[in-house]
Amino acid sequence: LAVVGISDHAQESLGDITFVELPSMGKSVEKGKECGVIESVKAASDLYSPLTGEIAEVNTGLESTPEKINASPHDEGWLFKVRGFNPSDLESLMDASAYTSFLEKNG
Secondary structure, eight states: OEEEOOOHHHHHHHOSEEEEEOOOTTOEEOTTSEEEEEEESSOEEEEEOSSOEEEEEEOGGGGTOTTHHHHOTTTTTOOEEEESOOGGGGGGSOOHHHHHHHHHHHO
């Protein structure tokens, strides 16, 4: 299973998160394609799946407490879990240090 969420940087940029619409359990998702929505006091943004696979689990607690994403984006604020993905798809994703470098270079 791959756990999908947003980065600490993303939640800070969005501001206070007020609503999240997550994909349905069992839904097929495609890498790079829209699969949900996240809204904050600043903006609404589409959520994109980083992997092609099937939604194995969604964080239903976010329906009533979306602010968990702000408080704990890497732990309690996860969005959904994907199964059945190609492990080689993980190679195109950034780890924390690559993401930090990317942000430093791209503002």
